[in-house]
Amino acid sequence: MSEAVVEEQDASRCSICLEPLKDPVTIPCGHSYCMKCISVFWDKKRKEYSCPQCRETFTTRPVLKKNTILAELVEKMKKSSASQTISPALAVPAAAAAAAVAASYGGPGDVECDFCTERKLKAVKSCLVCLVSLCQTHIEPHLNIPALKNHKLVQASTHLEEIICPQHSKLMEVFCRTDEKFICMLCTMEDHKGHDTVTATVERNVRETQTACLKKIEEMEKKVLEARETVTFHLRSAQEAEQQSEKIFTELLESIERRRSEVKELIRAQQKAAVRDAEDVLEKLEQELAELRRGHADLEKLSVEEDHVNFLQAFQALESSVSKTSSSISPSPHVSFNDLITSVSALKSGVEELCKQDVMKISGEVASVESVVPEEPSTREDFLKCE
Template sequence: MAQAAVQMDREKLSCSVCLDLLKDPVTIPCGHSYCMSCIKNFWVDKRTYSCPQCRRSFTPKPVLMKNTMFADLVEELKNAGLADAPPHHSYAEPADVSCDFCVGRKMKAFKSCLACMASYCELHLQPHFNVAPLKKHKLVEATSKLQENICPRHDEVMKIFCRTDRQCICYLCSMDEHKGHNTVSAAAERAERQTELGVDRRNIQQRIQDREKDVKVMLQRLEAIGASADEAVSDSERIFKDLICLIEKKSSEVKQKIRSQQKTDESRVTEVQEKMQQEISELRRKDTELEKLSSTEDHLHFLSSYSSWSHLSETTASSHDFTVQYYEKMTAAVSEARDKLKALLSDKWPKITLTGPEKKVQRAAEDNVFPLNAFFLDDIDEAMSVKDEAPRRFNPQTRNIRSQRPPAAAHFTPNTFHNRQHEKIRRFFFQ
């Protein structure tokens, strides 16, 4: 009772702002008391001065004077051994386990007693440390589940474990419906299960370690995938730039060849044209002579002149003997190369899957690289070699590359594939 009275006195002498014992207590006109520093801070930068509890306003600002009576009471309370009030966080919140023996505002429970079936704050727990019979009680962390330890049928503490039915029971249950069952004390069953729990924890911890190692491996694989993907993008960009340069180079060569062939054909046609002009002039001259001869009245002169006149020479080859076959074949070859390149670079290329064996991935990848090496220039080179319907056969070395199968690799990675791909294209196109 004395402790309860002290608790009530402490609450009366507590500041409602800071919830601690009053320090330099002052009483404002409405009768409520506060720490001097608390009420000053509460009124800072305010136009009206009111009580934090009753909200009564004061005009002008009250003069704060120390309440000596409250100050003496606080000092006596401190001298009684309760120097400071418990901090406000020691009071029980709705979610906390509260002390079963506190009067008024309850404190947070510190321990629960399995013998008393009650929870205690630090103050009310002291008898369990000082009174001999209470020292034997089993104290546990404060819990709100003490009622679960009570047998709902006999209202007794359940201290026995029935292994037959695998449930906790009280001693009356062991003599009633659980009579003859395999029973042990709850403590003994707990000790055995505690050993099993230790084994389970070790197994779980081992699995955690194994999985952590696996996670590290996965992280390393993610880094490797990212590095390989970056390198593949870089290599692909470089390869396509090489292809663009190659196409531009071949375009320039084709243009040069066409213009060269154009000059040759134009020169030949011009030469024939000049011969035809000479032939026309000669024919017109002879036609004039024949016209004059036909109009003469001297028969002897006509016969003599006509007999000595030379017959017409063979006609120069006409223009229709020259064709545009070379240019048509060149255009067709370039178009065919374009169509093949478009087909090769369609959405179905490259047909590479990472679900199959690495050797199949290697073969599928290289099968899609070699057409670029094989067909892209063959038809154009063939068309460029055609001269006056006497086409030159394909370069045997180039033709062999088309049917050549690259050697199978012993090991394949994305990096080695892109390096090998780039080297093959570079070696064929630029050597």
């Protein structure tokens, strides 16, 4: 097919629907479209009327009149195409293409193409400049026409109206921090002139940073709360341990005091028994000593007796009395408490050694209780890094 024929066919097709022109109209800039296609296009634009190809804008909406000459040319080309027979080799690809188109029709939940005039195809992209959704066929001009290549295409969406300024019908790509709302570029020169404004992308990055910072703050506040609870726990636990240990040591001291009293009573009881026995022996010895002394005094008196008979009789009686006082009673042996003192000293040493070992063990257990405090961030970067 010659280039002239291709160019002629392109000229007879609408650049919006990419189909042969139907009720063709020519707008002031010289480009031609289907009357329905350009009407729908301008209806969506509401207040701004421009050419989809060259982007020339018009102050008022142009009045559309059918271009009869172009209509006749399109009709002739249709008849010429209909007279040509399709070769068998092209029949299968045509059927496959038809099946592919059928699979591209929009269904429930799909975004439909705004340029499809009859049965709507599924949109693959939405244009944030034209504010329309485009199917795989109608997106071709945005990929090939230089004036349309700079348009921003996004994933097909049904919420385009929500991001359009209701006052200027422009994309709301600016955020006004003063009024906390999204606006378009024209709003920055009118109602929001002099306000603190940034692009939506910058504001989104700031919000994401703020969100991340708030998350870090929440995590840090949680850690601070846990640290405070740990401090309270340690104070309460140490206080309880101190009270319990004080109680235990008091009971231990009371137990030792009872044992001390028992030993003291034991010593006194032994002392009392020994003293009682010794006093009994002393009393008997003193009695015998007194009798001996009386016998000795009697002997001294008898020594001056001149009558020998009386002397011998009296002497025999005194001798018998003195011999009876020769008792085998001896003083009680000394009671020694050295063994008891030795036992008490050994008890003291054993208790001290046991206490020393147990205190060392307790000290080790107390020392093993550690509180790990995370290192505080010194810079903003460290703060954002901390988890």
